[in-house]
Amino acid sequence: MDLAVETVGLTKRYSQLTAVKGLNLEVRRNSVHGFLGPNGAGKTTTIKILVGLLRADEGVVRVLGREVRWDAPETRLKVGYMPELPRFPRHLKGRELLDIYGRMYGMSEQQRREEIPRLLEVVGLKGREGDLIGKYSKGMQQRLGIAQALLGDPELVILDEPSLGLDPVSMVEVRNLMKGMAKEGRTVFLSSHLLFEVEQVCSHVTVIHRGVALASDTLQNIRGMLMGGGVVEVELAEPCEAAAESLRSLPFVSRVEQSGRILTVELKTRDDVRAHISRAITGSGGVIVAMGWKGRTLEDVFLQLVSKPVEGGA
Amino acid sequence: MAGGGWAPRFWAVVRYELLWNIRKKKLIGVLVLALLLATLALVLPVVLSNVTGLELARNPNYVVDTGIGVGGLGMFLFAVAVAMNSISGEFEGGTAVTLLTKPVSRTTIFLGKLTAALITLGSAYALLLAYMAVGGTIVYGPQENLHLLPLSLLGATLSTLMWMSIVLAVGSISKSSLLAALGSFGVFMALAVGSPIISMASDQAWILSYLPGGGATGYLAGAGGGTPYTLGAAVSTGTDGIAANLVRYALNPSLNVTFFKVANRMQVVELYSEPLSAVLARSILVASAYSAVLLAAAWYTFRRAEVLD
Ligand SMILES: Nc1ncnc2c1ncn2[C@@H]1O[C@H](COP(=O)(O)OP(=O)(O)O)[C@@H](O)[C@H]1O
Numbered sequence: 001m002d003l004a005v006e007t008v009g010l011t012k013r014y015s016q017l018t019a020v021k022g023l024n025l026e027v028r029r030n031s032v033h034g035f036l037g038p039n040g041a042g043k044t045t046t047i048k049i050l051v052g053l054l055r056a057d058e059g060v061v062r063v064l065g066r067e068v069r070w071d072a073p074e075t076r077l078k079v080g081y082m083p084e085l086p087r088f089p090r091h092l093k094g095r096e097l098l099d100i101y102g103r104m105y106g107m108s109e110q111q112r113r114e115e116i117p118r119l120l121e122v123v124g125l126k127g128r129e130g131d132l133i134g135k136y137s138k139g140m141q142q143r144l145g146i147a148q149a150l151l152g153d154p155e156l157v158i159l160d161e162p163s164l165g166l167d168p169v170s171m172v173e174v175r176n177l178m179k180g181m182a183k184e185g186r187t188v189f190l191s192s193h194l195l196f197e198v199e200q201v202c203s204h205v206t207v208i209h210r211g212v213a214l215a216s217d218t219l220q221n222i223r224g225m226l227m228g229g230g231v232v233e234v235e236l237a238e239p240c241e242a243a244a245e246s247l248r249s250l251p252f253v254s255r256v257e258q259s260g261r262i263l264t265v266e267l268k269t270r271d272d273v274r275a276h277i278s279r280a281i282t283g284s285g286g287v288i289v290a291m292g293w294k295g296r297t298l299e300d301v302f303l304q305l306v307s308k309p310v311e312g313g314a
Numbered sequence: 315m316a317g318g319g320w321a322p323r324f325w326a327v328v329r330y331e332l333l334w335n336i337r338k339k340k341l342i343g344v345l346v347l348a349l350l351l352a353t354l355a356l357v358l359p360v361v362l363s364n365v366t367g368l369e370l371a372r373n374p375n376y377v378v379d380t381g382i383g384v385g386g387l388g389m390f391l392f393a394v395a396v397a398m399n400s401i402s403g404e405f406e407g408g409t410a411v412t413l414l415t416k417p418v419s420r421t422t423i424f425l426g427k428l429t430a431a432l433i434t435l436g437s438a439y440a441l442l443l444a445y446m447a448v449g450g451t452i453v454y455g456p457q458e459n460l461h462l463l464p465l466s467l468l469g470a471t472l473s474t475l476m477w478m479s480i481v482l483a484v485g486s487i488s489k490s491s492l493l494a495a496l497g498s499f500g501v502f503m504a505l506a507v508g509s510p511i512i513s514m515a516s517d518q519a520w521i522l523s524y525l526p527g528g529g530a531t532g533y534l535a536g537a538g539g540g541t542p543y544t545l546g547a548a549v550s551t552g553t554d555g556i557a558a559n560l561v562r563y564a565l566n567p568s569l570n571v572t573f574f575k576v577a578n579r580m581q582v583v584e585l586y587s588e589p590l591s592a593v594l595a596r597s598i599l600v601a602s603a604y605s606a607v608l609l610a611a612a613w614y615t616f617r618r619a620e621v622l623d
Pocket residue numbers: 014017019037038039040041042043044045046622623
């Protein structure tokens with residue numbers, strides 16, 4: 001498997017506190033991988049080790065196939081990173097900062113002239129690039145943070161809480177930006193304490209709590225893992241006991257609850273079996289008015305994971 | 315390394331730092347202060363001569379003798395203004411987080427910052443020298459030996475580099491700009507206060523030539539007997555005197571420096587003499603040695619520093 005990020009037994013201590021405990025992390029290339037956990041879970045600590053701001057106490061870290069020890073500029077060449085609440089030199093203008101960072105990525109003048117205005121446009125800073133960063137709002141600095149993380153055509157983009165401190169409209173924009181990065185073939189690794197954010201953009205998720213990975217899988221499997229299956233709600237034209245009975249005989253149905261004209265069908269599977277349900281009801285004389293898929297949210301999963309840890313994860 | 319090699323990355327850091335430096339209020343403040351003091355030094359004699367009615371003597375060597383004219387404290391203040399935030403400021407302001415994750419090695423970042431500091435310093439001193447050259451010509455008449463001003467610039471920059479190395483080392487180790495400024499000011503003051511005490515209280519003033527600062531004081535033109543006041547110009551043997559001694563040496567390579575001490579009942583006793591060339595070479599070596607050791611310490615701690623928040 002081609003991995004963009006891999007850690008084995010990663011451990012980091014701050015004097016007394018062990019912030020990350022034997023973390024095994026695998027981020028596949030070309031995935032949008034969410035790193036989900038509540039505040040203080042160890043997300044930022046892990047990310048800072050990946051980008052070379054902190055030293056691991058134990059374990060192995062590989063980024064884009066290279067082992068990261070300390071100060072590895074060659075690896076960082078293909079990695080974009082947006083820190084949690086990024087801060088930039090107040091005395092530089094937005095455009096100047098991107099230009100200088102661009103030079104650090106070895107971009108030619110031509111590349112910088114084309115790329116920087118495009119990035120400013122993408123993150124919505126166009127028109128403000130000539131202002132000193134000291135005059136930028138927090139949200140604008142956040143946008144500049146995203147722009148600088150995309151400089152130099154990175155293969156891997158690491159975003160630490162990208163929507164922290166953003167208003168709802170900007171949050172949607174940032175989410176779309178991340179989807180765009182994935183479409184461009186980049187690997188996106190983002191940390192978040194927001195379940196719905198991860199749910200909306202990620203293909204894979206690692207759940208971390210108190211420095212330990214609780215689970216790591218595709219978004220779908222993370223959902224399916226502890227939930228069994230989905231739930232389908234069917235509204236009938238009139239109550240029909242025969243319809244409920246026929247559903248109970250289906251192999252993938254675990255439970256059927258009838259309350260008036262509403263049938264709540266709990267499934268053993270995550271597969272979409274609404275066609276089978278529809279056929280069974282119609283075959284037993286029921287008339288369907290409406291049918292809806294009621295999946296449980298990642299939030300439910302997360303709460304369950306936290307209450308019963310799956311050791312080792314990954 | 316892919317994408318342009320080392321040099322463009324190094325110059326990007328220099329650029330980053332220069333743009334930051336020229337917009338620093340501290341640096342502009344020190345420069346304005348230095349220009350004000352230079353103006354005062356130029357204008358005061360004119361005012362005095364008008365008041366006393368004594369005509370101001372022409373002095374064709376005024377500018378090369380005075381150099382940048384800000385003295386040890388002036389150079390120290392420039393060192394602080396240029397370097398106090400250079401490393402520690404990145405950690406305090408949270409900007410280290412992005413800078414240190416760019417594809418540039420920490421060593422390159424350190425060298426770039428140092429280079430930018432030297433360029434900033436050299437430019438400020440060049441401006442001061444140009445100002446003195448113009449002002450000196452107006453006040454003291456046509457000036458000679460102006461071709462020696464680059465030596466003055468070089469010497470003052472090396473002297474200041476030594477102070478800057480202290481600031482950078484304290485800043486890099488403590489990650490605090492305030493400590494960098496205050497700590498090195500403490501060192502500066504301790505030396506400034508301690509040096510005269512050492513030189514007056516003992517025969518061991520030569521020790522001062524191996525410490526940062528003004529060093530011991532000797533006099534040109536050999537031992538003529540009588541009091542030092544009748545002798546030639548005073549010579550500082552320390553790291554602060556490099557510029558002045560470079561110019562003196564270039565004008566007259568065969569000068570000697572004589573050292574005295576004031577004994578009981580104000581009797582002046584000659585201690586020893588040595589060639590100006592020896593004084594100069596030693597002060598350059600001492601300044602370079604301190605700079606090298608302190609910069610190595612700053613670099614080593616910066617290279618290993620974790621970025622905690
Ligand atoms: N510089 C530090 N010194 C001491 N403890 C720290 C430091 N940074 C983080 N921590 C602690 O480490 C744990 C993990 O923090 P962090 O990695 O920032 O979590 P997250 O990003 O998931 O919110 C927390 O308990 C936090 O208080």
